[in-house]
Amino acid sequence: MLGDVSTRLFTDLVTPELIADAEKGEWPDALWRAVEENGLTLPLVPESKGGAGAAWGNVFVLVAAAGRHAAPIPFAETIVASWLLSEAGLGVPEGPLTIAPGGADEWLQLERAGDEWRVQGTAKRVPWGASAGHVVVVGESNGTPMVGLVARGAVQAAPEKNLALEPRDTLSFDGTPAVAAAPVKLPLDVVRTYGALVRSAQMAGALERMLALSVKYVTERKQFGRPIGNFQAIQHQLALLAGHVAAAGTAADTAFRAAERGDLRYEVAVAKVRTGEAAGLGAGIAHQVHGAIGFTYEHSLHFFTRRLWSWRAEYGAEAHWAEELGRAVAQRGPAELWPYVTSR
Amino acid sequence: MATFQFDLCELPPEAESLRGEVRQFLRENLKTAAISRSRSWGGFDREFSRKLGARGWIGMTWPKKYGGHERTFLERYVVMEEMLAAGAPVSAHWVADRQSGPLLLRFGTEEQRERFLPAITRGEMSFAIGMSEPDSGSDLASLRTRAERVAGGYRVNGSKIWTSNAHKSEYMIATFRTATDPKDRHAGLTQFLVETKSPGITINPIIDLTGEHHFNLILFEDVFVPEEMRVGAEGAGWAQVTTELAFERSGPERYLSAMALILELVRAAGPDPTERQAIAIGRVMAHLNTLRQLSLSISGMLQAGQNPNLEAAVVKDLGTTFEQEIPQIAHDVLGLEPSPGTGSQLHQVLAYLTQSVPSHSLRGGTREVLRGIIARGLGLR
Numbered sequence: 001m002l003g004d005v006s007t008r009l010f011t012d013l014v015t016p017e018l019i020a021d022a023e024k025g026e027w028p029d030a031l032w033r034a035v036e037e038n039g040l041t042l043p044l045v046p047e048s049k050g051g052a053g054a055a056w057g058n059v060f061v062l063v064a065a066a067g068r069h070a071a072p073i074p075f076a077e078t079i080v081a082s083w084l085l086s087e088a089g090l091g092v093p094e095g096p097l098t099i100a101p102g103g104a105d106e107w108l109q110l111e112r113a114g115d116e117w118r119v120q121g122t123a124k125r126v127p128w129g130a131s132a133g134h135v136v137v138v139g140e141s142n143g144t145p146m147v148g149l150v151a152r153g154a155v156q157a158a159p160e161k162n163l164a165l166e167p168r169d170t171l172s173f174d175g176t177p178a179v180a181a182a183p184v185k186l187p188l189d190v191v192r193t194y195g196a197l198v199r200s201a202q203m204a205g206a207l208e209r210m211l212a213l214s215v216k217y218v219t220e221r222k223q224f225g226r227p228i229g230n231f232q233a234i235q236h237q238l239a240l241l242a243g244h245v246a247a248a249g250t251a252a253d254t255a256f257r258a259a260e261r262g263d264l265r266y267e268v269a270v271a272k273v274r275t276g277e278a279a280g281l282g283a284g285i286a287h288q289v290h291g292a293i294g295f296t297y298e299h300s301l302h303f304f305t306r307r308l309w310s311w312r313a314e315y316g317a318e319a320h321w322a323e324e325l326g327r328a329v330a331q332r333g334p335a336e337l338w339p340y341v342t343s344r
Numbered sequence: 345m346a347t348f349q350f351d352l353c354e355l356p357p358e359a360e361s362l363r364g365e366v367r368q369f370l371r372e373n374l375k376t377a378a379i380s381r382s383r384s385w386g387g388f389d390r391e392f393s394r395k396l397g398a399r400g401w402i403g404m405t406w407p408k409k410y411g412g413h414e415r416t417f418l419e420r421y422v423v424m425e426e427m428l429a430a431g432a433p434v435s436a437h438w439v440a441d442r443q444s445g446p447l448l449l450r451f452g453t454e455e456q457r458e459r460f461l462p463a464i465t466r467g468e469m470s471f472a473i474g475m476s477e478p479d480s481g482s483d484l485a486s487l488r489t490r491a492e493r494v495a496g497g498y499r500v501n502g503s504k505i506w507t508s509n510a511h512k513s514e515y516m517i518a519t520f521r522t523a524t525d526p527k528d529r530h531a532g533l534t535q536f537l538v539e540t541k542s543p544g545i546t547i548n549p550i551i552d553l554t555g556e557h558h559f560n561l562i563l564f565e566d567v568f569v570p571e572e573m574r575v576g577a578e579g580a581g582w583a584q585v586t587t588e589l590a591f592e593r594s595g596p597e598r599y600l601s602a603m604a605l606i607l608e609l610v611r612a613a614g615p616d617p618t619e620r621q622a623i624a625i626g627r628v629m630a631h632l633n634t635l636r637q638l639s640l641s642i643s644g645m646l647q648a649g650q651n652p653n654l655e656a657a658v659v660k661d662l663g664t665t666f667e668q669e670i671p672q673i674a675h676d677v678l679g680l681e682p683s684p685g686t687g688s689q690l691h692q693v694l695a696y697l698t699q700s701v702p703s704h705s706l707r708g709g710t711r712e713v714l715r716g717i718i719a720r721g722l723g724l725r
Contacts, residue, residue, distance in 0.1 A: 215722050235719035242718055243662045246348045246655075250641065251634040253352055273630035322626030323619060329629050330617045334607040338429040341633060342363065 003061030010069035022072035023165035044083040056259035067205025076198035081136035088147035095133030108139030117181035119173040129169030130157035148181035162310035195315035200271035244278035276312035353644030378689035381431025382604035389433035397467030411462030417647040428600035444471035451576035474518025491520035533581030594656040599635040599663030602670040
């Protein structure tokens with residue numbers, strides 16, 4: 001249901017022109033408002049607080065749809081941010097939200113000053129860090145993990161971008177006042193884990209679209225008197241891509257199911273490694289079968305490949321998550337390997 | 345475009361409690377070393393298969409009136425994956441359980457089902473697969489071994505090749521040509537139950553590059569096959585053999601065949617692996633877990649009565665590619681010299697699997713044939 005609504009909406013509104021304008025720095029306000037008005041941005045917030053009251057397992061299709069359409073808004077970030085606020089018992093403001101910190105060794109502090117909370121520390125490459133209405137931060141206060149809500153403009157932002165020209169701004173919190181803050185029973189690196197979770201779904205969606213674009217192109221493009229999709233060399237490349245797409249979708253879907261159980265780190269690692277690998281190999285195949293036209297800005301393929309090349313590195317690249325996964329497996333030892341796999 | 349739909353499949357509690365029984369059974373009945381386990385579903389042990397039969401773990405989904413147990417595909421999946429992960433010697437019943445029995449259930453006569461299925465479920469009857477011929481491999485429709493009608497049955501002349509375990513199997517299900525239609529190569533094929541001890545059959549071993557004897561070349565010289573051993577209608581062989589291949593491709597054996605080396609790799613890396621080893625192991629686990637979910641999803645489709653032929657081709661291609669990477673990864677991160685017959689279990693398993701994995705993307709349909717099937721599913725053919 002949520003998936004159908006989001007797919008219809010993204011199909012109607014996310015045009016190549018809209019993505020290109022967003023890459024020039026234009027905020028796609030109509031798209032955002034449509035997504036928000038259709039109740040898609042707060043799937044995990046309880047219905048009593050204005051959300052959809054859904055579970056993580058239902059969110060995969062939503063986030064994958066955003067990736068499938070390269071929607072240039074902090075949609076996945078808002079879903080995670082609003083969930084974090086709800087987990088901390090805080091109200092969710094309207095408008096786009098983002099999350100921080102997502103880096104490997106980034107930690108923020110929250111300090112009480114009178115009757116308000118202040119945030120200290122640096123968070124690099126925060127999606128729409130300067131333009132989102134609020135930043136939802138996770139940090140610690142005397143050893144307790146806290147969720148804080150910081151309004152746009154309250155924090156100093158240095159603009160940067162990823163390959164898809166999505167904003168990835170460095171935020172310098174310097175005793176920045178939080179609108180609200182509350183303790184939460186979540187680990188301090190929760191943003192990185194859930195960031196990796198949603199990126200894996202976005203990648204799965206983008207990979208699906210890349211396959212669809214590739215199949216369409218090789219069916220239409222003729223060389224040597226016939227569609228290039230008639231050539232076995234092309235067919236086998238796309239069959240290989242289809243395999244990566246299937247694996248990426250299943251890995252990401254499985255991680256969302258684990259998130260619903262609340263014990264997701266293993267599956268997130270699996271998903272980020274597998275979708276990241278599919279992203280790199282898949283983008284290579286898609287560009288090869290598209291030939292030179294796929295290397296132009298005019299063709300839409302790059303909206304997906306440039307995202308995949310960035311998303312696979314965000315919130316931990318394959319090597320990062322694979323190392324964590326490998327160390328955990330090695331620690332448990334060979335006798336526990338298979339029992340652990342089947343227990344998940 | 346056709347999208348490949350892999351819905352997640354959650355195993356029900358009865359399947360998980362069955363897992364405990366299977367593990368207990370394996371602890372008691374499987375005490376072999378890693379090198380034996382690396383044979384995976386290639387290991388042949390009739391006594392072991394009989395024990396499984398006695399436990400009700402062969403023909404699990406078949407009707408009780410044929411000796412089956414009317415359990416779910418998901419329960420069967422659990423038994424299969426536990427056998428494969430442990431490297432149990434299941435080859436004496438694997439083919440019959442996976443494809444010969446289901447084929448008879450679907451296309452066989454009542455008499456054939458009553459005669460063969462109970463013996464299979466007891467683990468007492470092994471089947472070989474009679475598809476490839478010396479001039480017909482991937483191009484299966486080109487096969488030429490003829491079955492001519494004679495009084496009371498058929499007379500077979502020709503040959504079959506790469507017939508694994510024919511020398512240990514009581515029967516094979518073979519596809520022969522009963523008619524030739526120059527306009528339709530897929531017409532005129534018919535499947536038969538053939539007793540391997542029939543007069544006129546010569547089984548010649550073919551030694552593989554690991555020095556082992558699984559393959560055979562079977563020569564048929566005026567072999568009489570009785571009418572009642574024909575499976576399905578005359579000329580219906582192509583549709584049946586493609587159904588049989590779908591059974592053959594749909595199981596977890598297509599990604600778990602290198603499990604013994606994964607376990608030895610983790611053992612060798614130890615509890616505190618180098619960064620390079622940890623990354624390699626983590627990547628293996630990411631693939632292993634994902635393949636398991638894909639494979640489970642196929643079992644869910646089978647349970648729902650769907651025909652996941654296309655999805656099975658996708659998973660077999662991904663799974664065998666994964667299996668073939670394992671010796672390469674072990675080589676890259678450990679750099680050991682493979683050592684057949686001597687040295688540690690790791691050395692021996694590495695030696696065996698390095699040499700045997702090339703067959704994984706040949707058996708049951710080559711990678712190229714599978715990619716053709718997948719491309720057709722994408723609408724490109």
